[in-house]
Amino acid sequence: MASALTVLLLKLPAPRPSISVSPSGVITLGGAVTIRCQCRCEARRLFLYKSGIKIRELDAAGDRGEFTIPSARQADGGVYTCQSRSRSEPPDWSDPSDIVQIIVVELSYPKPSISLSPSGGVGLGGAVTVRCRGRHQNMRFLLYKDGNPNALQVAEPAGDLAEFPIRNVSWRDAGSYSCYHHDKVYPFTWSHPSDPVELVVAAAAPPGRPDFTCTNITRLVLSAVILLVLGLILAEAYYSCPRGAPRPPPTLYFYCTNPQSFLLPCPPNLPTPGDGSDNGASKCPLMEGSADEVASVSGASGETAKPGGFSG
Known part of the structure; x- marks a missing residue:
């Protein structure tokens, strides 16, 4: 085995x-x-x-x-x-x-210029074009990527501008690019390399799901502003109200059949029993205090008093 x-x-x-x-x-x-x-x-x-x-x-x-x-x-x-x-x-x-x-x-021609269209990065699956422009007509242009010794694309434009499209961009397309050009008749006489240009690849939103990042940020800012305004209004209302001022004590009114039996007599301007104005009952401001205090006073006089009602 x-x-x-x-x-x-x-x-x-x-x-x-x-x-x-x-x-x-x-x-x-x-x-x-x-x-x-x-x-x-x-x-x-x-x-x-x-x-x-x-x-x-x-x-x-x-x-x-x-x-x-x-x-x-x-x-x-x-x-x-x-x-x-x-x-x-x-x-x-x-x-x-x-x-x-x-x-x-042999490097003898001046270096071409290089640019990206669109500039500023491209999303996954998108498209970008690398543009190289030389100083001479009818030249052969070659596009290189840093780290790869082989030319990625070759173009022979009629003028001085070569375009290298990159479709369906993926992560591996990100990197630094440069280009050369040389005479078609003398292939060993080249230009100096162009300055490098950096292709940045960014993640794109999934199809059918647009990116709402900016909209969400705007909504959050507006919500924060509204909450702030409401907080200021509530704070203004709270601090504008007087605090700590004593409330006036309530006057207790009782209906009684015999006001003379209470410790405090009824004022002379109020109706008294027997004049027919209140059917035998009089409204007397007896005393300031609680219902227990009033009950104790009325109990001492032998009468029954009820706050807010009639006693018989």
């Missing part, structure tokens, strides 16, 4: 290496360039290919190997790949890496 598992593992292909170039993009004639191959390269050997032909090899140092061109010539331009192989026998080859292109040119 163990031997069968070992044979099965030996037949699995090794992961293919990745490849990159530093500096990326266009290499100036006579400049230095490094081709880096990176993989799970323990005890493996790396091979560098140009246009499918093996040109160099070396033992990997750790998880990578580097191939350096100290002074680039135009003949060094081309398409490169790398591949790894085990040092032990039988050899175990990995799949080839992706391709990387090296362009060695």
Whole structure:
């Protein structure tokens, strides 16, 4: 069982290496360039290919190997790949890496200008156009993205303006872009690179669900203002009312049949019993105080008094 598992593992292909170039993009004639191959390269050997032909090899140092061109010539331009192989026998080859292109040119034309339309960022799934403008007519323009040594798009406009559309924008489209142009007849004479322009990708609202952020903020502000005004009105009403002023004591009125029996006689201007004006009852301001105090007074006189009613 163990031997069968070992044979099965030996037949699995090794992961293919990745490849990159530093500096990326266009290499100036006579400049230095490094081709880096990176993989799970323990005890493996790396091979560098140009246009499918093996040109160099070396033992990997750790998880990578580097191939350096100290002074680039135009003949060094081309398409490169790398591949790894085990040092032990039988050899175990990995799949080839992706391709990387090296362009060695002489930079003589002035740099073009670059811009985005629309500017200020684009939402996911949207569209944006990169515009490059040179100083000469009938030039070939190339668009590059930082970190990618290969040209993303090539355009040959009739005038001096090239447009590179990017549709259905995704997160991977975000980054820094630059462009070059060169003469169609002399392809090794290029312009200097343009200044970089940054493409910012923002999350877009889901379809059918518009973004109500601004509307909600406006509503919250208006609600806060209304609450503030109401609070000020209530505070003004509260502080405008006098507080702590004593209330006048109420006068207790009682109906009695014999006002002379109470301790305090009725005032002379009020009707008294027997004159027929109140059917035998008189309204007397007996005393200021509680109902208990009044009851105690009326009880002492032998009469019954009820506040707000008639006593018989």
